[in-house]
Amino acid sequence: MVAEPEPELPWTDPREEIEHSVLLPTGRLAPRRFANRAEAEAWARPEEGEQVVSYNTVCECEM
Numbered sequence: 001m002v003a004e005p006e007p008e009l010p011w012t013d014p015r016e017e018i019e020h021s022v023l024l025p026t027g028r029l030a031p032r033r034f035a036n037r038a039e040a041e042a043w044a045r046p047e048e049g050e051q052v053v054s055y056n057t058v059c060e061c062e063m
Helices: 037-043
Strands: 018-023 051-056
Touching: 018 037, 037 051
Parallel strands: none
Antiparallel strands: 018 051
């Protein structure tokens, strides 16, 4: 039995692999994922010191 080759994934520019999260007052990121910045902003509670942050998933650097 011959294994079928896996389909190629489309190339994405690593500079565009951006994630959004919520930085908690403790300095940790929220323990969940957000589909986009708007979802993170809706979940965040800025009055309690939470901040929405964006970062590149490849280098994990702040955007």
